[in-house]
Amino acid sequence: MDDIDRKLISALRHDARASLSDLAIDLGVSRTTVRGRIERLRQRGDIVGFTVVLQDDAKSDPVRGLMMLGIEGRGTDRIVRQLTGLTAVRAIHSTNGRWDLILELGTDTLDYLDDVLTQIRRLDGIATSETNLLLSTRKSG
Incomplete structure (x- = not known):
């Protein structure tokens, strides 16, 4: 690229x-x-799809979370491309330390968040994960 x-x-x-x-x-x-x-x-596979973002989507999501991912092998670039196509993934961060990637997730319901977490965990190369719900935001931006 x-x-x-x-x-x-x-x-x-x-x-x-x-x-x-x-x-x-x-x-x-x-x-x-x-x-x-x-x-x-x-x-x-760099572009996996196109989506529509509604005005309401740009507002704060009712259900938000951080998902930390541990990736086995050298599949990070492929996994990032796959994650980029998921509408609930608001941001993807690479990091040092225990986790390889940290995802910011946003959905309208807990059930939808659960579906997204399951979908991400099933991606080939995801070795471990941990998810934390965001309860409130005191400062943003």
Whole structure:
């Protein structure tokens, strides 16, 4: 993945419905290049899907948690790509210490959070995990 791919992904994260023409202008490349790169990123599994973010989604989630993951082997990049496609995953942090990744999760119900946790634990390469619910936030940002 080169600098143009990273800029393209950043632009798509900001507006996944941006036209190929607008993306091409922003990146300083042709529409054909943008189309080809999106298709290549999808085929390689770097882009696993597109989603809609509603105004309510951008507000604070009623159920929030931190999930710490221990990864076996060298599957971190693949696992991060898979996690990026999950709508309940709000942020992915790499870290030092006992855990390899820390995820910020947000859902509307405990049942949905439980489903997400189960889905993540089943990913190939996840060795261990620990999850903590966030009860309140005293300072953010």
